[in-house]
Amino acid sequence: MSDNSDHKQIELDLTRMDERLVKLEARMSSIDSKLTQVVDAILGNALTKQGGFVGEIEVMKAKIVTLETKVEEQSNFKKKILWTIGIIVSAAIILEYLTRLYANLKP
Numbered sequence: 001m002s003d004n005s006d007h008k009q010i011e012l013d014l015t016r017m018d019e020r021l022v023k024l025e026a027r028m029s030s031i032d033s034k035l036t037q038v039v040d041a042i043l044g045n046a047l048t049k050q051g052g053f054v055g056e057i058e059v060m061k062a063k064i065v066t067l068e069t070k071v072e073e074q075s076n077f078k079k080k081i082l083w084t085i086g087i088i089v090s091a092a093i094i095l096e097y098l099t100r101l102y103a104n105l106k107p
Helices: 002-043 053-105
Strands: none
């Protein structure tokens, strides 16, 4: 009789272990699918090469380079304008000085 109850206990334990294993496999499949979604969100779709955080970062880098170029161009333009205004004002001051000097020399 003891043999029979031990055998039933072992079968019951094996059944429970099998159920736990099935649940664990289901959870692992769920984790795997969620991990795949996270990787797709970060790297984008491997087939279409679209989307993903990495792709967005590359786009942002390209836009930053463009903005830096435009800011540099504006800075150079601003320097040219300031130098032009400075030269014009200097020429006007020198012309005014020469005009006053000529006017004072004439009796």
